């Protein structure tokens with residue numbers, strides 16, 4: 060994995076992904092390790108994403124590394140019209156690794172092709188966000204003690220949610236049974252379903268949420284985004300379609316865990332938070348360990 | 362007899378390549394894709410010619426030029442049934458049918474307005490995920506460009 064950019068989750072083999080999860084487990088036990096001393100990491104956020112940026116920065120700080128970069132594109136050379144090509148080539152001079160978030164799809168792949176230092180994609184528009192997928196895999200394995208043969212439900216916006224797409228694709232390596240719950244308008248696209256079919260995995264599609272919950276080991280909730288709808292009334296109707304309430308997870312499997320990439324709007328009621336089955340806040344914390352693991356492996360320090 | 366008259370509509374060449382069975386509306390695209398607009402030898406072309414198979418067709422004849430298969434396959438997107446005939450001494454030396462390649466570079470524009478290739482100087486690159494329906498997956502944004510929203514560079 061040394062010097063290997065991570066742009067899409069499929070850039071890394073199943074073995075490489077499992078290696079990252081294993082090293083992440085070591086960081087969970089000993090989060091502060093001074094192995095990045097003397098290294099400089101560039102963090103280029105062409106659009107703000109506080110959650111992802113802080114998670115990466117926390118990971119780098121716990122490893123003793125230094126960060127250069129920006130948290131939004133205003134007041135930078137980018138705003139003056141500098142091309143991405145020039146920004147990457149310049150920043151590569153100052154750093155050993157570049158973490159980039161950019162609103163344009165394909166920007167991270169392009170950066171990885173021109174950059175002399177490896178790139179970690181922290182989100183390229185609606186396309187990929189592979190470190191989210193790794194932390195999701197880590198969270199599933201940690202709570203279920205395995206990744207193989209699980210029943211996983213995805214709920215909400217399955218059409219536009221890149222988090223869902225990448226995780227579905229990643230889970231195709233583990234003989235997962237998929238339960239896909241969405242309004243008809245927001246079904247999982249065929250380009251993603253293709254991976255499930257290729258592996259001959261079982262999948263079921265539903266419009267109603269309630270009947271699915273008792274069947275599954277993992278319930279992956281997502282936010283339905285307002286900007287996906289041209290008709291605001293349609294959004295209001297669909298938004299309230301899938302709201303997880305505390306009583307809905309009472310008669311379910313012991314090992315059920317509710318995951319959510321956050322931020323949530325109203326799709327999980329606050330009352331669910333205190334349940335031992337709610338896992339979304341711990342899930343976010345796992346992102347730090349996974350990012351520590353990824354950075355150290357790419358820099359050849361683990 | 363009628364065959365002979367038809368062939369005379371676009372004169373024969375001594376040495377070179379004939380690209381036949383081009384859809385009548387795609388002749389100029391074929392010329393552009395093969396960069397023949399910058400070519401200096403003799404080029405003959407005809408369009409809206411009668412074709413038994415397709416109703417009407419176009420044909421391009423390029424003097425003293427032979428194409429590599431990967432060069433000529435670039436036209437498969439606009440002329441999927443075209444055939445390439447190599448002529449030597451006025452005789453057919455070789456005939457091949459074009460094939461849609463697995464990868465397409467620098468011909469088609471990604472339909473996604475938010476794709477980086479539409480904002481920086483980048484050579485467009487696709488993998489063909491479906492040859493029947495012509496579905497191209499962008500190497501950069503990973504979105505699918507389909508036949509209906511394909512524009513040629």
Ligand SMILES: [Zn+2]
Pocket residue numbers: 165471472473476477478499500501502503504
């Ligand atoms: Zn694209």
